Amino acid sequence: MKIALLNVKYSPNLGDGLLSECLERELGHALPGAKVFSIDLAGRTAYPGLGPSRRGQAIAVLEALPLWLRQRLARLVLATLVRLRLRRHARSALEGCSAAVLGGGNLLTDADLNFPMKIAGALAEVRAKGIPLAVHAVGASRNWSPAGRRLFAGALRSVRLTTAAVRDERSRLAWDSQLEPAGLPPAGLVGDPGLLASLHFARGPLPEDAPRAGLCITAPMALRYHSDDAHGDDDLDEWYAMAARTLVQQGYAVALFTNGSPEDRAYLARLGPQWIRAAKGPVTITNPFANPAELTAFISGCAMIVAHRMHACIAAHSFAIPTIGLAWDIKLDSFFELAGRADFIAATADLPEPRLRELIRRAGDEGVDLAALERLIASTRADVSTMGRRLMAAAAAASPPRTSLPEPLPA
Structure with a gap:
């Protein structure tokens, strides 16, 4: 059949x-x-x-x-x-x-x-x-x-x-x-x-030094073109630099990555070195992934994910990794509501450094409700x-x- x-x-x-x-x-x-x-x-x-x-x-x-x-x-x-x-x-x-x-x-x-x-x-x-x-x-x-x-x-x-x-x-x-x-x-x-990722993909290795935070980079062009209700994509160049720096200050080694779209990869290649210099800490650019297994292995080895991309957030949630969603399309808001994490999504325009720092701290401290996740899976x-x-x-x-x-x- x-x-x-x-x-x-x-x-x-x-x-x-x-x-x-x-x-x-x-x-x-x-x-x-x-x-x-x-x-x-x-x-x-x-x-x-x-x-x-x-x-x-x-x-x-x-x-x-x-x-x-x-x-x-x-x-x-x-x-x-x-x-x-x-x-x-x-x-x-x-x-x-x-x-x-x-x-x-x-x-x-x-x-x-x-x-x-x-x-x-x-x-x-x-x-x-x-x-x-x-x-x-x-x-x-x-x-x-x-x-x-x-x-x-x-x-x-x-x-x-x-x-x-x-x-x-x-x-x-x-x-x-x-x-x-x-x-x-x-x-x-x-x-x-995508909520079943943890059932069908192996968890990747954890870093041996500091916990790793994955900061998923999405090009402003993609946010404008693909969204019904694009918002929060102004001044993304500066916001990503601030986010990397804030994650470093909270004790994370930061890995900049994309879900693979060429426009996102080009944006990261162009501005990633600038963001690394501004962060003044352990920030790296992750090599592009060839397939979903490589993407999932990376995400599942992180201690936190910050992303616009919906399935970076969904895969992380499947592995019980705290996520902070960057609002840009109603589909992402819907997922965070379904996952019981509506407090952990906001547009970048609404996440200045003090609020982002507090959200990172809360997400790390509270983790993921494992019983609710098991029911969802x-x-x-x-x-x-x-x-x-x-x-x-x-x-x-x-x-x-x-x-x-x-x-x-x-x-």
Whole structure:
């Protein structure tokens, strides 16, 4: 039995690979004998190398364009990509599959129609195969364009949808408000698969000298482009320097790292030496990670993580490592609320040195509520198991596929 996960496993942001690998392994555990694998919605087949990338330049160009021109250009490029390459990629990978899962990750978002068009193309191939689909642990934004809403709704109506579940309450409200009126069922709530990192990845070694704090660096460009509600990204250059210095003063050896996105790596390479000089203490730049296992080994060897990136925080929490979240997108606030750590997230604009120092001290002193974490991990495992059973029951029933197709998007 083969089950395909539709996601962005091989994204340069290794957080996407981390949650994809966790879902692959956990679903395989829940359904012994099943072959569970991922189909990257962007057509990638391996984790990207660590060489130069034009991704940051592309984002900068899109940012500079007028909104109407940016959307028109993106639509034309994506339509060609989906038609000529991505649907063929999905069609080939789905061969022999009994079922498919859309999830997890922040997939139900609409930045220049990127995910609406890619998901509509992939689900057209799922429908053509006549196999059931589960939507599991996805993030959903609330600001879809009319075209994006038509694409998402049409694609999901066209398949045999067995279950629909999102990863937080705000995503549930976004799903229900935008998809229920189109005839889709309300979404349930499940845990993010990244919470299972400590079950599926080995813990990395602890430093032998001072406890290590991982300071995750995210480029301001990424915060502006990918967020619904970007905030707190002003003066990040100075804020990161202050944060490294404050962590050093609190007794930590600081490691500057990224989740892997090229724009983040370029930002760290450019300003990291300046931050090290300003910190006047043990601060290093961590080598880029090649895959989620390397990222997780590093995070799990830290005593504290400070990050904008959601899955740096989720992986750390899975290993019971205190985290301080840097607010920039509602999805991160939602996770900290779910984890019972709402007191430990704030925008950088609201974290001057005195408040950051106090938050670091509190996070280190209080640690993580282990009983609550165990319950969260157990419920997340149960969510995957329940989804898997329902999906297999639908596959066994072999109901005929629906005949409706997603409404085509005009060029």
